[in-house]
Structures are given as C-alpha cells and as structure tokens.
Amino acid sequence: MQHLTGLVVFTDLDGTLLDHDDYSWEAARPALVRLHENDIPVLAISSKTLAELRAINNRHHLFAGLIGENGGAIEIGSDLRQPGPATQTIDDARAAIARAVSIPVASFRTSNADAIATATGLAKTDAALAGDRNCSDPLIWQPSSDDIAIAEKIARDFGLKLVKGGRFYTLCGETDKGRAMQTAISMLQEQQKLPAKRSEITSIALGDSPNDAGMLAHADIAVQIPVKHGPVPQLDLGGKTARLAPAPGPQGWNQSLHAILDELSQTPTAITKAR
Ligand SMILES: [Mg+2]
Structure with missing residues (x-):
C-alpha cells in the first residue's frame, strides 16, 4: 500500500467546502475522511474571523489549522501568528x-x-x-x-x-491568502506535521472566487470550484492553471480531492513513498 506523505490541503469555505445555499459540507465527507485517514492536514482559509472558524471547527473538527481574515491571522494548535497588520x-x-x-x-x-x-x-x-x-x-x-x-x-x-x-x-492590510499559505506551511514544518524539505511538500488549494486567486496561484495543485449560481469567474493565477471541479461546492470538492489522491497514490514521485 502506498502512503501519501507531504500533502497539505488549503480550502476556502463559502461556496467551496460549504454549499452556497445551505452551508453544508456533508457531500465532502468521504474525501475528508480519506484525508484524515492519511494524516493529511486540512486548513481552512477564509475571510471569516478566527473566532468564527473556531466555532465551526469546535462543532465539526474538520481542520488542523485556521487562517482567518483573508490570511491576516493564522492559528495552528497553540501557535497563533498575525501576518496582517497589528x-x-x-x-x-x-x-x-x-x-x-x-x-x-x-x-x-x-x-x-x-x-x-x-x-x-x-x-x-x-x-x-x-x-x-x-x-x-x-x-x-x-x-x-x-x-x-x-x-x-x-x-x-x-x-x-x-x-x-x-x-x-x-x-x-495588504495580506493575501497565498502568502498566509506559505507561513502556515512553515508553521506545520516547525510542528513536524510536514517534511522539513519544501520539495517534499505538495500543497493543494481549493477556492471559488477572485479572493482565492492568490492562494490558488501559490498551490502546487489548484482546484477552482465552480460557483453554484451564475457564471464561473475567470481567475488570474499569474499564468498558472487550475483544475475546474466537476461540480460546485462540497460535491466538486469531494470529487476533485478523490481524483487528486488517486493520481498521487498511483504516481511514485517524491511525494509518495511505500509504506
Ligand atoms: Mg468562497
């Protein structure tokens, strides 16, 4: 069996992991369970406050780390950092x-x-x-x-x-989700939840709006979740391309993550190793 190592998932919430209409993440449960079983940290990255994110996480226990206020404040375990303005x-x-x-x-x-x-x-x-x-x-x-x-x-x-x-x-301030991702990866490395070498880490990011473009541009694997109602926005990823999920919200989240994990576990690269 191959064990996926060095993976980390960053996800936007509204319209991405959470359904646009009812805020449910239920359709993404199978992929979330699979990530959890493989010890792959999932981090929420959102315009919400850390307090709002904590309330969600205390109820559902989905995330290994929280990035609030569009990248301005990061909390992983007891490590709290504020790349945003004081x-x-x-x-x-x-x-x-x-x-x-x-x-x-x-x-x-x-x-x-x-x-x-x-x-x-x-x-x-x-x-x-x-x-x-x-x-x-x-x-x-x-x-x-x-x-x-x-x-x-x-x-x-x-x-x-x-x-x-x-x-x-x-x-x-001038914070953005992409920069916060890099800081969060360093924090996870310090906590030995990710390999010390950046080359052994594969970051996956999922988002649905222009607000997520910085995060998707920084990710090794970027997934754009189509919006549920209305046209899918063209995101400026600085020349990078994102995969478009096959469905909006948690359905698309689930299918995309499964597809990525399937691909990675079949490809013997630096990021996978035999158990
Ligand atoms: Mg969103």
Missing part, C-alpha cells in the same frame, strides 16, 4: 478616520453584538464572533464620497487600505 494599527487608523470625517464612524471592533447583528442581519451569537477581529475591521458608517476619499488617504498613511466588500468598507 490590531493597534487598525484601531489607530479608524480613530484617525473618525476624527477627520464629518459623520459618526463605528465598526465591528467598536460595536457590541447587537449593533453588528443589526448591521449585518446575523444572529447575535454569530455577530459576536464576526466582531472578534484581529487585523481587519468593517466600518459601520454612512459616508459621502468625500468621506471615503479622506478615509482611503488615512488608511494609506497607516500602511492600510480601505476595501469595499459586498456591504461594508473594510479597513485592512
């Missing part, structure tokens, strides 16, 4: 913005769970987890275009940026 820098920049603009500026970090629940529509417990942030902070404000320009300038002065997401302007 929390104090975020707070100082937000305070400077609040002083400079003519409207009230609140944020997830400054608001209680009730206020975040009102702003987002989340349940109060989930709102509290979303508000527990390390290195990015969605603003709760009603800005004019002048306010936005002022805030963007101040963010830059602090080495940060102001990013417009679906509903919020978020104050954050």
Whole structure:
C-alpha cells in the first residue's frame, strides 16, 4: 500500500467546502475522511474571523489549522501568528478616520453584538464572533464620497487600505491568502506535521472566487470550484492553471480531492513513498 506523505490541503469555505445555499459540507465527507485517514492536514482559509472558524471547527473538527481574515491571522494548535497588520494599527487608523470625517464612524471592533447583528442581519451569537477581529475591521458608517476619499488617504498613511466588500468598507492590510499559505506551511514544518524539505511538500488549494486567486496561484495543485449560481469567474493565477471541479461546492470538492489522491497514490514521485 502506498502512503501519501507531504500533502497539505488549503480550502476556502463559502461556496467551496460549504454549499452556497445551505452551508453544508456533508457531500465532502468521504474525501475528508480519506484525508484524515492519511494524516493529511486540512486548513481552512477564509475571510471569516478566527473566532468564527473556531466555532465551526469546535462543532465539526474538520481542520488542523485556521487562517482567518483573508490570511491576516493564522492559528495552528497553540501557535497563533498575525501576518496582517497589528490590531493597534487598525484601531489607530479608524480613530484617525473618525476624527477627520464629518459623520459618526463605528465598526465591528467598536460595536457590541447587537449593533453588528443589526448591521449585518446575523444572529447575535454569530455577530459576536464576526466582531472578534484581529487585523481587519468593517466600518459601520454612512459616508459621502468625500468621506471615503479622506478615509482611503488615512488608511494609506497607516500602511492600510480601505476595501469595499459586498456591504461594508473594510479597513485592512495588504495580506493575501497565498502568502498566509506559505507561513502556515512553515508553521506545520516547525510542528513536524510536514517534511522539513519544501520539495517534499505538495500543497493543494481549493477556492471559488477572485479572493482565492492568490492562494490558488501559490498551490502546487489548484482546484477552482465552480460557483453554484451564475457564471464561473475567470481567475488570474499569474499564468498558472487550475483544475475546474466537476461540480460546485462540497460535491466538486469531494470529487476533485478523490481524483487528486488517486493520481498521487498511483504516481511514485517524491511525494509518495511505500509504506
Ligand atoms: Mg468562497
């Protein structure tokens, strides 16, 4: 029997491992079991906070490591690192913005769970987890275009940026999922959960949106999960190509991982060794 070694899996959650509509990962269970049986670490990498990711993992025990806030904060076992900006820098920049603009500026970090629940529509417990942030902070404000320009300038002065997401302007740093992946691999090497030689490691990454492009571009094997509703986005992977999963969400996740593990266990390369 061949034992797969040196493999590590990084996965986005929403629309990738979790179904777009019901957030279920059930369809990916067979591949997750197979990864677990082969001691292959699976890491979640998401725009969610570490607190939100911990809540998911405490319930389902899926991940060997958590990467939150789009790569800004990494937790593997008791090792917690923050490649993203210092929390104090975020707070100082937000305070400077609040002083400079003519409207009230609140944020997830400054608001209680009730206020975040009102702003987002989340349940109060989930709102509290979303508000527990390390290195990015969605603003709760009603800005004019002048306010936005002022805030963007101040963010830059602090080495940060102001990013417009679906509903919020978020104050954050230059972190990306690709760089966080490299840091997480080093952390796993230090914990002897991956080989010391990078050449003996094969990283697999799965994602569905432009937000995942940095991660997919860094992976040795990249899988794009097609979106469930609407057109599949063209991701800029800097010349690399990703495999397109045969189905959206956890179904595609499951099938792609099985196919990759089948291929790798049949190919006697540096990453596989006879048991
Ligand atoms: Mg996604």
